[in-house]
Amino acid sequence: MKIINLLTVFAFLLSLTACGNKQNTNNNDAAIPTTFSRTKETQNLLSNLSKIPTHGFMFGHQDDPLYGVTWEGESDRSDVKSIVGDYPAVMGFEIGRIELGGDKSLDNIDFNTMRKEIVKQYNRGGMITISWHMDNPITGGDSWDVETKGVVTSVLPKGENHEKFISWLQVGADFFSSLVTEDGVKVPILLRPWHEHTGSWFWWGQDNCTTEEYKELWIFTYNYFQEQGVNNLLYAYSPDSHGPGDIYMERYPGDEYVDLLGLDIYHRDNEDGIETYQNKLNTILTFLTEEGEKRNKPIAVSETGLETITIANWWTEVLYPAIEKYPISYVLLWRNAHDIPNHYYGPYPGQKSEEDFVKFYNNPKTLFLNDIPNLYN
Numbered sequence: 324m325k326i327i328n329l330l331t332v333f334a335f336l337l338s339l340t341a342c343g344n345k346q347n348t349n350n351n352d353a354a355i356p357t358t359f360s361r362t363k364e365t366q367n368l369l370s371n372l373s374k375i376p377t378h379g380f381m382f383g384h385q386d387d388p389l390y391g392v393t394w395e396g397e398s399d400r401s402d403v404k405s406i407v408g409d410y411p412a413v414m415g416f417e418i419g420r421i422e423l424g425g426d427k428s429l430d431n432i433d434f435n436t437m438r439k440e441i442v443k444q445y446n447r448g449g450m451i452t453i454s455w456h457m458d459n460p461i462t463g464g465d466s467w468d469v470e471t472k473g474v475v476t477s478v479l480p481k482g483e484n485h486e487k488f489i490s491w492l493q494v495g496a497d498f499f500s501s502l503v504t505e506d507g508v509k510v511p512i513l514l515r516p517w518h519e520h521t522g523s524w525f526w527w528g529q530d531n532c533t534t535e536e537y538k539e540l541w542i543f544t545y546n547y548f549q550e551q552g553v554n555n556l557l558y559a560y561s562p563d564s565h566g567p568g569d570i571y572m573e574r575y576p577g578d579e580y581v582d583l584l585g586l587d588i589y590h591r592d593n594e595d596g597i598e599t600y601q602n603k604l605n606t607i608l609t610f611l612t613e614e615g616e617k618r619n620k621p622i623a624v625s626e627t628g629l630e631t632i633t634i635a636n637w638w639t640e641v642l643y644p645a646i647e648k649y650p651i652s653y654v655l656l657w658r659n660a661h662d663i664p665n666h667y668y669g670p671y672p673g674q675k676s677e678e679d680f681v682k683f684y685n686n687p688k689t690l691f692l693n694d695i696p697n698l699y700n
């Protein structure tokens with residue numbers, strides 16, 4: 324554990340609150356259930372997420388315990404841990420293609436293995452977030468298949484694929500409900516449904532549905548999980564980096580359906596793109612800081628990274644200065660693929676930014692697994 328102020332941790336623990344059911348006060352929409360419930364641990368996670376920025380921000384990595392640049396499926400291994408001796412505080416998992424009912428995700432991960440790793444991360448005291456690149460229910464293509472328009476229309480009530488869509492959501496609901504520890508605790512998950520919708524590369528993206536349809540898609544999904552008793556989910560809204568303000572909020576489904584304001588933003592074009600990346604982070608995180616305060620919601624960089632980390636001091640000179648002044652609860656780096664050459668965003672032993680990552684880790688504001696207070700009490 325790095326040296327963090329123990330008094331602050333103590334104050335943090337004292338300030339934890341537990342909440343039960345919450346009444347929904349919006350009476351205008353008949354589709355909204357009048358009450359919803361969350362497990363105690365899930366509600367505690369939400370309260371604790373808002374308090375994390377007092378200490379710094381959590382470090383997260385997608386698929387961290389499942390594989391790394393040169394390995395796959397080795398128990399307790401992690402590229403991040405290989406370098407700094409500690410796991411990321413946040414681990415992201417991807418359930419794309421679970422809807423088809425098969426054993427493996429679109430990234431070839433067995434869902435039973437994924438379930439085990441999710442429960443393990445919870446037992447370690449870490450946080451879990453899940454993304455879902457759902458296939459295109461009209462064409463059977465993947466979520467990037469946007470040639471056929473009207474996919475969202477087709478899955479909404481009255482659409483020709485509505486029943487199919489419900490059956491797909493149900494597979495997800497069953498998976499979330501199956502994330503249970505040996506002691507019977509349901510593992511809290513921060514779900515990021517219908518992410519990066521301000522771009523148009525997914526069938527639920529900007530040019531592929533209307534604002535009203537997008538909101539309906541979100542609210543339908545939320546209500547469906549509620550109705551199925553999935554009470555271990557928090558919901559992250561995570562647009563891509565298409566401008567702040569109006570663009571970010573245009574399709575926001577409403578405060579009652581969102582728990583965290585996220586941002587998916589990548590550093591592209593290597594050295595040439597440093598300024599663009601940092602400026603965008605600054606602009607959008609300034610906006611999110613205000614919105615988060617106004618709406619009483621935690622904020623986060625829900626996906627980021629520079630593919631192949633071509634800049635040796637990227638962690639301390641590019642990423643850190645662009646995010647450290649904002650009250651983000653976490654930053655999540657995208658995956659270290661083992662089967663796609665050069666598709667990695669986290670460090671690994673021998674990678675050129677390794678030393679700089681150790682510096683980043685040693686900064687008291689970057690919180691890894693051993694640095695975080697209990698998230699679930």
Ligand code: BMA
Nearest residue numbers: 417419429430456658663666
């Ligand atoms: C993308 C890429 C793909 C992957 C998808 C879902 O950003 O990493 O290779 O299939 O995420 O994990």
